[in-house]
Amino acid sequence: MPLRRVQQHPRRHRGRRAPVTRGGVVDTFEYKRPGTVREALRLIATHPDAEIIAGGTDLVTLLRDRVRTPARLVDINGLPLDGLRWSRDGVRIGALCRNAVDDPRLAAAYPVLVRALRSGASPQIRNRATFGGNLLQGVRCPYFRLPEFACGRREPGTGCAAIEGDGRLLGIFGTSAACIAVHPSDCAVALLALDATVVVEGARGTRRIPVGDLHRLPGDTPHVEHALRDGELVVAVEVPASPFAARSTYVKFRERASYAFALASAAVAVHSERGVVRDARVCLGGVAPKPWRAHTAESALRGRRLDAAAIEAAAEAATAGAAPRPDNAYKVELVRGVVRRALTELLVK
Template structure:
C-alpha cells in the first residue's frame, strides 16, 4: 500500500472541495471495501478524506419519504423502526448482506459505491478492463460462474455486489448528492451504469460529488415483500442470484408490483416489464411463472453460468410466492 495523506473535515463543502481539486483524493467512511482495494493496489489514492464527522447519519421521515443519511450504518438501517415499518424489503436486503460485523461498519453510501467482486478485477496479474482499460476481460473466456447474464458487453461481464441496492432500485429510491456545482437528485435506477465501452466507470457521480442521503418514497409495499438471496453458503457470500419482490394485493389480485434482481448485471437489474405483467393478475404461481419468463427475456449466459438461466426464473417465482404469503 502506498503512502497517503489523511484528513477529517467537519463540513460537507470542505470534503467536497478537497476531492474535487485533487486528482486521486477519495472519500472514505467505513472503508470495508476501499481498504481492500488499496491493499491490493487496485486504487492508489494520494489523499483520503474521512467523512465520518459530517452530519450525514440521520434516518428520518421527510416530505413523504424516508431519508437515510449516507453515513448511516447498514446494521442501524436494517433495524431502524421507521425502515421496518415503511420499507421492510430494504431491511431484509440489508440483513442478507455480508456479516453482522461488516454491517455494523459499512455505510449506506459506501454500500452503493462498492466495487465488483470479480476475481479478475481483484487479481492485478490478470487482464481486466474495469481495473485497467484496454487490457481485456479475463472473465469472458475464463471462469465466469458468478458473472452477468444481463446488460454485459464485450468489455466486461462483472456484476454489482450490493444487496441493499437491489431493494432500493425496486423501491424507486433517489440518491441525493452534493458537489462543486451544487446539489442534485439522481433516480436510483440511473445511479449505476452498465459497462458498455467504459466498464471502469461504475456510477454517474461526477468528480467531487458526495452522496449525502438516500430518499425512499413511501409506498404500499409494507407487508407482502421478500428479498431472496441464493448463494453458495448461508453467511458472508455474494449472490449467485437475488430477487427483491414487493406486491400490493387486494382480494388475491395484484394491484401493484416491484421486482428487481441482483447477481445478474453490472448494476441492480429492475424488471419493469415483469412488474407490468403482474398487475391485475391473481397472486398465483402461474402468474408468477409468466412474469418470470418475461423477466428473463434477453438473458445471455456464458460457459460457466448457464445455470443462472434456470436459477433466475425459479428465484423470481419463489420470491414472489414468499412475498404473497407474507403476513
C-alpha cells in the same frame, strides 16, 4: 485456458511519482478528515486523485491489493450524514448510516430493504459498512480485484480477462464485450424496487439520481462505473412512501447460508387492489453489472391475481433477455427460483 496478464506499473494513475510498492515499503497518501460537507467537497475537488473513505470495508481491501492507489484519502466519518429522517413522504437515510441500522419502523415500512441489508456480509461488516459505501462498492469480479489480470474496469482499454476465464459468478444480463462483472450490493437491489433516489452534493449544488440510473452498464467504457461526477459526494438516500413498499421481500441465493455475495437475488414488491395486482417491482441482484429491473416480469403480474400461475409467468418472464455463458447458464434457473420464492412469500402478506 490461458489468461491475459497485464504488466503492473507501480502506480497506475496519471503519471505521478513512482511510489513505494507492496514488496518494499507501503504506498503513501494524504489522509484528511473534514468536519463539514463543504470542506469535504473542497478536499475532493482540489486533488485529482482523491478518494472518499466511509466504513472502509471495501476500499481498504482495494488499497491493500493496489487495485486503487489514491494520493489523498478523504475520511467522511466526521460529517453529519448519519441517521434516518422520517416524513410523510418516506425516509431519508444518511449516507453514513450503517448497514446494521436497526429501526422497527424501517422493517415495517420497507421489509425488502431490511431483509436485503441483513442478508449482506456479516454482522461485524454491517456494523461498519455505510449506505453510501455499499452503493458505490467495487465489483467482486476476481479479475478486477487481482491487478495481475487484464481488466478494463480497472484500467481503461486493457480488456477483460474474465471473458476468457472463469465466469461462473458473473453476469447474464447487461454485460458487454468489455466487462461481464456483476454489481455486488444487496441493498441497491432493494432500493431499486422501492424507487429510491440517491442525493449527491457537488460544487454545482445538490442533485438527485434515481437508484436505477446510479450504476452504468459497461458498454465499451467499463471504467465509468456510476453516474457521479468528479468531486461529488453521496449525502443520503431517499426512499419514498409507496403503496407497494410494505408488501415486499428479498430472497437471495448464495453459495453459503451467510457471509456470501448473491449468485442471484430478487427484490419484489406488489400493490394489489381488490385482489388484483395494480403495480409491481421485480428487481434482480448478482446477475448484472447494475441492479437489474425485470420489467417483463412486472408486466406479467399487472392486472392479474397474485396466484401460482401469475408467479410462474413472472418467474419465466424475469429471464427475458438473459445472455448466459456456458459456465453461468445455471443462473437463468436461479433467477426463476428466487423470483418464484420471493413472490410466493408475498402470497401470505
